Amino acid sequence: MTVIDELVSPHDDAPAANATRIIASDEEAVAIAHELAKRLAEEAGLRDRERRLPRDEVEWFSQTGLWAITVPKAYGGAGVSFVTLTEVVKIVAAADPSLGQLPQNHFGLVDVIALTGTPEQKRFFFAEVLAGKRFGNGFSEKGTKHVLDLKTRVTRDGDGYLVEGTKFYSTGALFAHYVPVLGLDEASKGWLAYIPKGTPGLSVIDDWSGFGQRTTASGTVVLENVRVPASHVFPAHRVSDLPTLNGPISQIIQAAIDAGIAHAALADTLRFVRERTRPWIDSNVERAADDPLIVREIGRLHIQLHAADALLERAARVLDEITAKPETSEDDVARASVAVGEAKVLTTEIALLAGEKLFELAGTQATLSEHNLDRHWRNARTHTLHDPVRWKYHLVGNYYLNGVKPARHPWN
Known part of the structure; x- marks a missing residue:
């Protein structure tokens, strides 16, 4: 068993x-x-x-x-x-x-504990994670100027903290034991309050209606006069103020998800072409799998997928190499952000391409709702919108051409 x-x-x-x-x-x-x-x-x-x-x-x-x-x-x-x-x-x-x-933000939040937690906080929260406890997230907000324009406040209140605000895109919060919420203090510094499920004033609403990643429950978190002990609050601003790998870690997990979507889409393409797709009348072959133009496209997709996988592994090795050093420098973080950015460009593009090419190569049958194959493209299109890949091209080019280090935040 x-x-x-x-x-x-x-x-x-x-x-x-x-x-x-x-x-x-x-x-x-x-x-x-x-x-x-x-x-x-x-x-x-x-x-x-x-x-x-x-x-x-x-x-x-x-x-x-x-x-x-x-x-x-x-x-x-x-x-x-x-x-x-x-x-x-x-x-x-x-x-x-x-x-x-679902564990995408969880892994980043484990890293926040490792980077900013006190010894007591590390012992407590790492034991919770080892016992199977899950972190959701309450990071992003709707209707603000940009992703770092936060209205949520985390302020001192006696011997603890008070959290007030509304979040959206809260992936995993509905299934979480703790909902870590990002908010600003009076000095506009970011703090993360790890709020236990069931805390008075914490509401998690299942109102995610995205056409892709449909079962992530990435909806709304409402915080009304939520009181949190100081032991559950972390200085999140330090992971960006100081040179850390928290941003590249967050991004490489994003890239790995997109690579997984691409693998699934291509696997379903192969299966459908082998089992169901009819050859085109001008191809003069008995099976669609022998159509030279389909064979050519399958080869191209695999080459692009393998290139994305290779850059993803290369970026992970860069992170491992830097982690093994006694200290992380600003140059290290920049190098990591660029390596992960390169991988993210290719994983984004192959996830979208594989989801779209599936229908071109598999044919009209593949669009029938009974197969639900459109979920691959819907998932890729939704997840890759987390941050614009066009800015990854700019990040990489600016680094190599002008020696400009990427800004340090969770999207780099």
Whole structure:
């Protein structure tokens, strides 16, 4: 019986249903990700069609221990490499990109704890993550001038903090044990309040209506007079004020999700062309898979996908190399941001292209709603809007041409 079978169909000799596995190595993380992906892929299309929120699947996912793989070894975690982290995210996203996106912010928030937490905060929150607790997010807001124009306030209130505001694009908050909310203090410095589920004044509303990533529940979080103990509040501004890899880490996870979407779209293209697509009348072949023009396009898509995978792995290795150094410099962060930016350009473009080319190569049959193959393009188009890839071209060009270091924030 596999790890996933134990979680999905527990029996008398199995661990308790709420027992969370603690993963010990990079190899174990990748192996479990492959096991999980097989199960998550089974009804991914149905969940998308019906917008059926993956409550059980999220529980399986976090109980495998995969949400805790970046907890440092000093605190009992696997402390996996970024090469492994991106591979795990890509594997899960290829099975179901909505589920692949759910821990996207969680991993970045684990990094915030590692970078800015006190020893007491690290011990407490890392133990929570190892026990299977999940972080959602309350970062972005609608109707403001830009993504860093925040109206939410996190202000001192006696021996704790008071949080007031409204958030949107709150991926994972509906399924979370903690909803970390980003707000500004009186000096416009950013703070993250890790608010436990059920805290008075915290409301999570399932009003996400995006045409892609439909089961991420990326809707609204409302905070009305929410009181948070000081032990649950972190100085988020430090991850950008100081040279850290928090931005590149956030971005490489985004890129891994897009790469997973591209893999899924291309896999479905191959299956459909082999099994259902009719050859064109002028091709003079018996099978669509022997049509030379289709073969040519399949080759081009694979080359572009493999190039995206290669740049993604290269960027992860840059992060691993920098992490191994005793200190991270501004030059290190700039180099990491550029390497991740290069990867993100290609993962964005191949995710969109693979989702669109599927229909051109598979033919009209592929558009039937019974197949729900449009979910690949819808997911790619929705997720890649997180930040504009056109600015990645500018970031990379400005760095190499003019020696300009990228701005430090979660989108670089």
